[in-house]
Amino acid sequence: MWDSGTIQMLAEGTGVTLYMTLTSTLIAYVLGLPMGIALVVTAKDGLRPNALIYKLLDVIVNITRSVPFLILLILVIPLTRLIAGKSYGATATIVPLTIAAAPFIARMVESSLLEVDKGVIEAAQSMGASLWTIIWKVLLVEARTSLIVGATIALGTILGYSAMSGVVGGGGLGDIAIRYGYYRYEAGIMWVTVILLVVLVQILQVIGTRLSKKLDRRSR
Amino acid sequence: MEPIIQIQNVSKSFVGKDNTVEALKGINLDIEKGQICGIIGMSGAGKSTLVRCLNFLEKPTSGTVLIEGRDLSKLSESELRRERMNISMIFQHFNLLMQRNVIDNVCFPLEIAGVKKKEARIRAKELLEIVGLSEKAKAYPAQLSGGQKQRVAIARALANNPKILLCDEATSALDPTTTKSILELLKQINEQYGITIVIITHEMAVVQEICTQVAIIEEGNLAETGSVEEVFSRPRTAAAKKLVFQEDHKYAVMEGKRCIRIVFKENSSFEPVIGNMVLACKAPANILLADTKDIGGVAHGQMILQLPEDQAIADKMIHYLEERNLTVEELKDYVG
Numbered sequence: 001m002w003d004s005g006t007i008q009m010l011a012e013g014t015g016v017t018l019y020m021t022l023t024s025t026l027i028a029y030v031l032g033l034p035m036g037i038a039l040v041v042t043a044k045d046g047l048r049p050n051a052l053i054y055k056l057l058d059v060i061v062n063i064t065r066s067v068p069f070l071i072l073l074i075l076v077i078p079l080t081r082l083i084a085g086k087s088y089g090a091t092a093t094i095v096p097l098t099i100a101a102a103p104f105i106a107r108m109v110e111s112s113l114l115e116v117d118k119g120v121i122e123a124a125q126s127m128g129a130s131l132w133t134i135i136w137k138v139l140l141v142e143a144r145t146s147l148i149v150g151a152t153i154a155l156g157t158i159l160g161y162s163a164m165s166g167v168v169g170g171g172g173l174g175d176i177a178i179r180y181g182y183y184r185y186e187a188g189i190m191w192v193t194v195i196l197l198v199v200l201v202q203i204l205q206v207i208g209t210r211l212s213k214k215l216d217r218r219s220r
Numbered sequence: 221m222e223p224i225i226q227i228q229n230v231s232k233s234f235v236g237k238d239n240t241v242e243a244l245k246g247i248n249l250d251i252e253k254g255q256i257c258g259i260i261g262m263s264g265a266g267k268s269t270l271v272r273c274l275n276f277l278e279k280p281t282s283g284t285v286l287i288e289g290r291d292l293s294k295l296s297e298s299e300l301r302r303e304r305m306n307i308s309m310i311f312q313h314f315n316l317l318m319q320r321n322v323i324d325n326v327c328f329p330l331e332i333a334g335v336k337k338k339e340a341r342i343r344a345k346e347l348l349e350i351v352g353l354s355e356k357a358k359a360y361p362a363q364l365s366g367g368q369k370q371r372v373a374i375a376r377a378l379a380n381n382p383k384i385l386l387c388d389e390a391t392s393a394l395d396p397t398t399t400k401s402i403l404e405l406l407k408q409i410n411e412q413y414g415i416t417i418v419i420i421t422h423e424m425a426v427v428q429e430i431c432t433q434v435a436i437i438e439e440g441n442l443a444e445t446g447s448v449e450e451v452f453s454r455p456r457t458a459a460a461k462k463l464v465f466q467e468d469h470k471y472a473v474m475e476g477k478r479c480i481r482i483v484f485k486e487n488s489s490f491e492p493v494i495g496n497m498v499l500a501c502k503a504p505a506n507i508l509l510a511d512t513k514d515i516g517g518v519a520h521g522q523m524i525l526q527l528p529e530d531q532a533i534a535d536k537m538i539h540y541l542e543e544r545n546l547t548v549e550e551l552k553d554y555v556g
Contacts, residue, residue: 123315123373126275127329127380128304137331141319217319217360 036109152208
């Protein structure tokens with residue numbers, strides 16, 4: 001089974017998995033980061049309390065988060081078709097991946113930002129800082145380490161989701177694992193894909209941990 | 221001349237789920253330019269809320285605050301932000317940006333004010349010079365001691381040349397020696413730059429050390445106000461008396477780390493050795509342990525004493541005891 005074709009397929013699968021994971025995480029951050037910030041800012045004891053916006057975001061996040069990914073994948077097929085033109089393949093899978101990841105990321109960002117010392121925010125207010133200055137220069141910077149740790153967790157989770165999308169022809173390592181391991185009983189290839197997924201998660205985790213440590217100025 | 225800060229009938233209540241807390245109940249207080257005004261009260265008296273009303277971090281439920289005659293409640297959002305640059309604040313827990321180094325922390329208020337980066341750097345260096353931390357410019361707050369962090373916070377507070385400096389329990393997290401040096405720095409700033417300082421504290425010693433004016437807050441009310449001497453020598457209200465006399469009844473706590481063990485073998489039981497030593501050295505020693513017995517008119521046993529912080533006096537005490545034919549050995553790490 002280890003002919004050059006298989007190896008090339010696995011290499012391509014790894015590439016596709018990375019493409020799906022990184023692209024959808026990136027887009028999900030474009031949506032989730034502002035949502036997370038908005039959740040913190042509009043909360044009851046936030047900088048601009050706004051019960052309506054907070055509740056709305058809170059409900060959206062909770063609903064999306066409570067739908068299992070596999071079901072979400074199927075539920076959003078019409079939307080996927082509308083955006084990507086088709087419902088299968090790597091690029092199309094980015095749509096459900098992003099929809100699943102964005103609320104998850106919003107929650108992660110929210111919890112990271114809530115960790116920022118209230119006293120430091122108060123100090124910035126006492127200096128006459130505007131809301132945007134506080135968000136950009138206090139919240140996001142002071143929570144930097146925690147945000148990177150969160151992003152690492154998000155990447156790992158989304159990588160797992162991307163593998164799941166193999167069930168509906170999503171492409172990547174998950175797709176290979178299902179086609180060869182499940183439909184063709186080639187357990188060997190399935191195991192290799194599992195190992196590749198584990199290695200990918202490990203690499204992302206190590207990079208994330210190192211980066212967050214390197215950028216943290218709180219340690220002596 | 222018009223007072224720089226006028227607090228007029230300020231009330232503040234916090235509405236909770238099932239009760240409303242009245243933190244301030246109609247406070248009236250004027251603070252003159254160039255004064256160091258101490259606002260003192262027990263914890264929960266409302267003094268922290270009051271100081272936050274002076275820069276509108278808390279908006280009073282009713283009443284007005286005038287800063288140089290300007291009513292803060294009449295200012296727009298952006299006008300208020302600009303006004304806050306005139307009213308700096310330092311905090312009990314310093315509240316520095318932990319991910320920025322010292323000089324960048326000092327530059328932060330300048331960035332907010334829109335000062336050019338290069339000019340901000342120059343100004344920040346000057347400020348670090350003033351607070352005596354030039355060599356720590358590149359350090360991060362986590363690498364500094366409490367006193368150093370407060371110095372950075374003071375440098376940061378001075379960046380935009382404020383007219384008023386609010387200090388919210390600024391020395392409460394610091395040890396007595398550091399407290400003293402921070403208070404000296406505040407006094408120096410007040411004298412050199414004419415900045416009006418408002419100090420929130422629960423320690424009478426802080427007020428005595430540097431304040432010119434004092435206001436006593438109790439349960440959201442202004443109990444008494446006047447010059448520090450006036451209030452100290454003739455406290456009129458119960459709240460003032462409580463704060464003033466509390467200090468009188470408080471005994472000095474021994475801070476010394478040196479402890480000695482004395483062994484009694486041959487001295488007369490009737491010779492008051494320790495009492496005489498205290499009288500001779502004019503400083504107290506703390507008896508941590510005493511286990512002596514009178515055996516036929518001779519004292520036997522041992523004692524452990526904690527010596528005063530002052531090295532010269534401690535040495536004198538040891539010397540005195542040795543003169544009295546007692547065996548003295550120093551104990552390492554017995555306290556602290």
